Amino acid sequence: MKAVVIHAARDLRVEEREPETPGPGQVEVAIEAGGICGSDLHYYNHGGFGTVRIREPMILGHEIAGTIKAVGAGVSKFTVGNRVAISPSRPCNACDYCLQGQQNHCLNMRFYGSAMPMPHIQGAFRQRLVVENWQCHEVKSGISINEAAFAEPFAVTLHAVARAGSLLGKRILVTGCGPIGALTIIAARVHGAREIVATDVMDAVLKKAEAIGADRTINVASEPERLAGYAANKGTFDVHFEASGNERAIRSGLDVLKPRGVLVQLGLGGDVSIPQNTVVAKEIEVRGTFRFHEEFGLAVDLINRRAVDLKPLLTGCYGLDEVQTAFELAGDRSRSMKVQLSF
Secondary structure (H helix, E strand, O other): OEEEEEEEOOEEEEEEOOOOOOOOOEEEEEEEEEEOOHHHHHHHHHOEEOOEEOOOOEEOOOEEEEEEEEEOOOOOOOOOOOEEEEOOOOOOOOOHHHHOOOHHHOOOOOOOOEOOOOOOEOOOOEOEEEEEHHHEEEOOOOOOHHHHOOHHHHHHHHHHHHHHOOOOOOEEEEEOOOHHHHHHHHHHHHOOOOEEEEEEOOHHHHHHHHHOOOOEEEEOOOOHHHHHHHHHHHOOEEEEEEOOOOHHHHHHHHHHEEEEEEEEEOOOOOOOOOOHHHHHHOOOEEEEOOOOOOHHHHHHHHHHOOOOOOHHHEEEEEEHHHHHHHHHHHOOOOOOOEEEEEO
16 A cells, blocks of 8 residues: 655655554554644654654654445444544553543553654554544545545644633634634634634635634734734633744733633644733633544534535645645645645
8 A cells, every 4th residue: 555654854755555454343444535734744844843853754644534445353333335534543541641531641642643652653644544443433425535534623623612611602712724723713613602703914814714704804914903902991802712823823812812711722832921910910711722532523423414614624635646746735824724635
């Protein structure tokens, strides 16, 4: 089978790998769609992120869906031909965090396409993948395999929304309208947000944010005063979802949050400086959000029931013979939202 393998920064290759055979409780899936994630782009462009570095060839990818081609002994939930979205979350379910229901913090997590441990955990951008049957969630007829491959990043934002608490009737600010920010808009609306304002520095992505449900958008590079107006009377927003990882976005969000508002940080970045006095005086709660676990099933269910429409976020699909083109496009925010590979 063919697989997409990163060797070092800017050294991405399509290579042959031996397929595996499903064992008891496992299924073999023909991967048909895989979304290129921000972490995949970090490996491609920089050879890693932070202290995490590629030290051996690694298959990329974790946003995947496909069709079951074989089932192992003891599998009764699925049959050959079922289409499934596959959760890349593979906790040990034995460590202290797993036993407390915090599987996203598993001490022995085997998340596809991660260079954190050595040997690296190989990813899912391959033509055949053997998975545990509990990782699979059936995709209903009428739902495209490309929509199904959105389940993973959508689950990330559903977990972020859960970290915020109830959004019913709340006024929401989303800063950074890349794929995660855009999906956060959709997730917040599903969970009852009354008003959603989205900001970015690029008009192209703000237009997409409007198309998928933001009530209003603000280009903070060209019109920062429009956001500053929301700081009146100590602030306007109940919850700020920060998806850019940019210090200025965090600071501007703190200015416009109401007293006792909640800042949920999704975006990754380096060390930042925040106005501590603002956090104290307005009693702001700062909450991190990391990956997901049980939210993956909810993501697939919402997609299956067409409670959400994620299709506008798909920029395009590229075959393995165009993998370099796909990664270059995925890294260009002015031209793309979500780029997928076709296997």
